[in-house]
Amino acid sequence: QVQLVESGGDSVQAGRSLTLSCAVSGDSVSGYCMAWFRQAPGKQREGVARLPSLGLPYYADFVKGRFAISRDNAKNTLTLQMNSLKPEDTAMYYCARRRERWCSSTENDYAYWGQGTQVTVSS
Secondary structure (H helix, E strand, O other), X not given: OOEXXXXXXXXXXXXXXXXXXXXXXXXXXXXXXXXXXXXXXXXOOEEEEEXXXXXXXXXXXXXXXXXXXXXXXXXOEEEEEEOOOOHHHOEEEEEEEOXXXXXXXXXXXXXXXXXXXXXXXXX
């Protein structure tokens, strides 16, 4: 059974950085598309970044240049480095994995999800 557990969420001031981690058990992070989504209060969940098994990562325009997604195959983890945080980045952040190597922008295409980690950015 594949399980994803996020960590690293915190309350920080605007301009600071945070690193989110997603520990995967029951299967690997390599060989599959991994992604980060987020959901702010009262809003729909949206894709933040995704990383295919092979190829370049994709970033949503609102985080491009500030966030970086990466995976550590040895540790079986996915990371989201978040820099220059803004109050509008406040949300619950979720790690997700597909059953396929390639990525999708549709959240329903992701088979496995973590419980989320809260990021709060104050001005």
